[in-house]
Amino acid sequence: MGSKSSNTERARKALEAMKQLGFSKKESTPVLKSLLRLFGNNWEPIEDECYRALADAILDRHQETAAADDGDAPPTRLPDPEFHQSLAHFAAAAGGGGDDDANDTNKPSSSLHPQSPPSPADDHQHATGPVSPQLFRPQTRASSARLRQDSSFTPHTRPRQMMDEDFQDAAFLREPKPEPDMVDSGNADHPSSQLALVHHPLDASSSRAVLPLTLPSPDQNVPPISAVKKRKIQPCSMVNTGKGSSVESMQEAPCLDIDVASSTMGEVKMSLKCSVDPKFRMPSLDAVFKMVEDKYLRSYKILPPEFSIGGLMNEICQCVVQLGSDHTAEHNTESDIAGNGRSSQNESITGNIPFVKPIACENGGNRKCKSAGEPFIVEDSENSTIANQQTYLALANLKPIHDVTDISKGEERVRISVVNEFTSEKCPPSFYYIRGNLVFQNAYVNISVARIGDEDCCADCFGNCLSAPIPCACARETGGEYAYTVEGLVRTTFLDECVSINRFPEKRHKFFCTSSCPLERSKNEASPEPCRGHLGRKFIKECWSKCGCNMQCGNRVVQRGIACNLQVFFTGEGKGWGLRTLDELPKGAFVCEYVGEVLTNTELHERTLQNMNNGRYTYPVHLDAVWGSEGVLKDEEALSLDSTFYGNVGRFINHRCYDANLVEIPVEVETPDHHYYHLAFFTTKKVEAFEELTWDYGIDFGDGKDPIKAFQCLCGSRYCRGKRGKAAAK
Numbered sequence: 159m160g161s162k163s164s165n166t167e168r169a170r171k172a173l174e175a176m177k178q179l180g181f182s183k184k185e186s187t188p189v190l191k192s193l194l195r196l197f198g199n200n201w202e203p204i205e206d207e208c209y210r211a212l213a214d215a216i217l218d219r220h221q222e223t224a225a226a227d228d229g230d231a232p233p234t235r236l237p238d239p240e241f242h243q244s245l246a247h248f249a250a251a252a253g254g255g256g257d258d259d260a261n262d263t264n265k266p267s268s269s270l271h272p273q274s275p276p277s278p279a280d281d282h283q284h285a286t287g288p289v290s291p292q293l294f295r296p297q298t299r300a301s302s303a304r305l306r307q308d309s310s311f312t313p314h315t316r317p318r319q320m321m322d323e324d325f326q327d328a329a330f331l332r333e334p335k336p337e338p339d340m341v342d343s344g345n346a347d348h349p350s351s352q353l354a355l356v357h358h359p360l361d362a363s364s365s366r367a368v369l370p371l372t373l374p375s376p377d378q379n380v381p382p383i384s385a386v387k388k389r390k391i392q393p394c395s396m397v398n399t400g401k402g403s404s405v406e407s408m409q410e411a412p413c414l415d416i417d418v419a420s421s422t423m424g425e426v427k428m429s430l431k432c433s434v435d436p437k438f439r440m441p442s443l444d445a446v447f448k449m450v451e452d453k454y455l456r457s458y459k460i461l462p463p464e465f466s467i468g469g470l471m472n473e474i475c476q477c478v479v480q481l482g483s484d485h486t487a488e489h490n491t492e493s494d495i496a497g498n499g500r501s502s503q504n505e506s507i508t509g510n511i512p513f514v515k516p517i518a519c520e521n522g523g524n525r526k527c528k529s530a531g532e533p534f535i536v537e538d539s540e541n542s543t544i545a546n547q548q549t550y551l552a553l554a555n556l557k558p559i560h561d562v563t564d565i566s567k568g569e570e571r572v573r574i575s576v577v578n579e580f581t582s583e584k585c586p587p588s589f590y591y592i593r594g595n596l597v598f599q600n601a602y603v604n605i606s607v608a609r610i611g612d613e614d615c616c617a618d619c620f621g622n623c624l625s626a627p628i629p630c631a632c633a634r635e636t637g638g639e640y641a642y643t644v645e646g647l648v649r650t651t652f653l654d655e656c657v658s659i660n661r662f663p664e665k666r667h668k669f670f671c672t673s674s675c676p677l678e679r680s681k682n683e684a685s686p687e688p689c690r691g692h693l694g695r696k697f698i699k700e701c702w703s704k705c706g707c708n709m710q711c712g713n714r715v716v717q718r719g720i721a722c723n724l725q726v727f728f729t730g731e732g733k734g735w736g737l738r739t740l741d742e743l744p745k746g747a748f749v750c751e752y753v754g755e756v757l758t759n760t761e762l763h764e765r766t767l768q769n770m771n772n773g774r775y776t777y778p779v780h781l782d783a784v785w786g787s788e789g790v791l792k793d794e795e796a797l798s799l800d801s802t803f804y805g806n807v808g809r810f811i812n813h814r815c816y817d818a819n820l821v822e823i824p825v826e827v828e829t830p831d832h833h834y835y836h837l838a839f840f841t842t843k844k845v846e847a848f849e850e851l852t853w854d855y856g857i858d859f860g861d862g863k864d865p866i867k868a869f870q871c872l873c874g875s876r877y878c879r880g881k882r883g884k885a886a887a888k
């Protein structure tokens with residue numbers, strides 16, 4: 159707002175700024191006035207980004223005028239090709255943000271991305287360098303025309319507002335940030351599906367509608383747009399308005415013009431433009447999505463029920479990124495964009511309503527898993543339950559089979575995307591994603607209902623055990639109190655004790671095998687070394703199928719599977735790939751299990767040796783929570799999990815000495831004997847969004863006797879045992 163004199167001064171500055179961009183006072187003044195009217199004399203949105211809104215509005219007006227002069231002819235005066243550059247320079251000169259920011263590789267990473275320190279010199283090259291958060295901004299005709307002309311256009315930090323001549327058809331589009339009026343049209347389960355669209359329909363009529371979508375990348379660092387695709391869906395066809403089947407209810411479908419802009423970092427902006435009736439009034443986007451969803455569900459019976467148009471649009475964006483990033487194939491033509499998208503979805507888009515099968519459903523029909531928690535046998539067509547080590551080793555040479563939009567290929571309840579902001583490697587080396595453990599061959603995992611006694615289940619419970627007045631039998635393992643709170647978090651006292659057992663293993667809870675230790679035995683059958691001890695661990699016991707409660711019972715957390723939004727990412731810190739959370743997580747939250755093949759120690763040892771010969775190191779996890787506390791374990795009872803060939807996202811969690819933000823806790827679900835159990839990761843403290851998730855592997859980096867050499871630890875912890883070991887060796 160401000161006084162009259164400050165208004166005059168601000169207007170003078172605005173016009174001066176426009177003059178520097180080559181716009182005369184005569185052409186700038188009326189636009190400025192209109193903008194001021196539109197913003198209720200609020201100068202801030204006009205001055206923002208060094209008068210970007212004003213400059214864009216002037217350009218829009220040029221284009222509108224040109225279009226009016228020439229009828230439908232293309233605009234006679236396109237924006238000055240140097241415009242964006244000069245705007246950026248002007249912005250820099252004025253001390254404001256602008257495109258220069260985007261190219262400033264020295265600028266620290268976004269605060270949203272605390273885990274992205276500068277990569278070490280010996281690390282892989284960072285393609286773009288850390289840059290300030292950048293988002294696609296919605297384009298008006300003028301600016302999208304520019305985008306099409308200039309593929310090196312760098313998106314700006316703030317999207318601009320879209321205006322027509324009278325600023326009356328405004329659908330204001332902003333960068334994605336949590337605002338109360340944000341329309342989240344995506345699949346709530348998936349972070350990147352939250353469409354950054356704020357839609358404020360005004361009551362004035364509109365001559366066009368533009369629905370831009372913005373997919374923010376997790377760290378918001380966006381390199382220049384690398385490609386702009388355009389596709390027109392023509393000729394117009396007849397669509398049913400849903401008011402009946404009469405001819406009157408049919409109306410001419412709008413000509414649809416689709417612009418897709420994508421960056422190499424996985425950002426996609428789509429804008430759908432269609433010419434509409436002059437009496438058109440902007441409907442709410444929710445209503446539009448609902449209507450299309452209803453149509454789809456009626457016509458095509460699309461499953462699963464969580465299908466949404468927002469999700470579908472997100473899917474389209476993701477496919478653009480995927481196809482556009484595949485430089486081994488020539489996908490970069492317009493027809494290929496359509497063609498490939500189509501063939502992968504097994505449908506054509508020639509009809510009025512394209513059928514697009516959600517990628518998330520692709521594996522739905524033929525899942526091999528029995529259930530989330532149950533281990534199952536790897537089936538081999540030749541030999542029904544046996545897969546030999548050689549076959550497995552051949553897996554190591556497979557081509558990448560990952561879907562970067564969801565490495566779990568629909569196995570998990572949430573999508574788990576893959577990003578690499580540092581090298582050209584698009585995804586990690588291949589492996590089979592499994593949601594639950596698999597028995598490799600000889601491991602004895604006896605899941606039998608008969609073995610679960612009354613004391614190991616709560617057959618009389620109903621609904622949610624946590625809301626019953628007295629804890630049920632399933633709480634006995636944890637001292638008569640459930641391990642979980644009603645919020646689904648591990649209780650602090652229980653959690654802290656688990657952390658302490660891990661942090662100070664020397665001091666407590668070690669069991670030593672009285673005769674031969676299975677681990678040492680597997681290394682040297684003839685004369686095994688003495689047992690080095692196994693940590694006695696605290697177990698969580700969850701309710702299971704023999705219990706009377708339901709699946710939503712608060713004592714069934716791990717078996718429900720991953721619930722938070724995770725991402726596999728290339729660390730750029732010399733640790734290879736890692737796992738991070740996209741959401742802030744409270745202390746005690748379940749993240750994921752360590753899932754892999756269940757092997758006996760002998761099988762594991764054999765595999766490890768073969769892997770070593772092939773230059774491949776694995777870090778399996780021993781299910782040794784009860785080793786040493788019982789009599790001699792037979793080989794088939796001393797089990798380990800190996801996620802080298804079959805695994806879940808747990809295999810990407812890197813090691814951190816002592817102060818890791820995850821702790822592994824054994825969880826009993828379907829086997830009361832504890833030879834086999836689930837290994838679940840819970841947060842040891844509050845974890846910020848985009849923080850890397852780490853756990854302490856318990857490696858003794860100074861142990862020169864171990865034939866399997868440990869990696870050089872780069873965990874960065876001030877308590878790093880690897881660093882200490884190195885220093886001691888000097």
Ligand SMILES: C[S@@+](CC[C@H](N)C(=O)[O-])C[C@H]1O[C@@H](n2cnc3c(N)ncnc32)[C@H](O)[C@@H]1O
Nearest residue numbers: 733734735809810811812813869870871872873
């Ligand atoms: C279970 S995998 C973790 C995922 C792995 N980074 C990847 O790219 O697949 C364990 C391997 O990750 C690497 N790693 C994990 N933590 C590390 C650390 N703190 N420092 C260096 N390398 C680490 C080591 O190569 C180790 O063998």
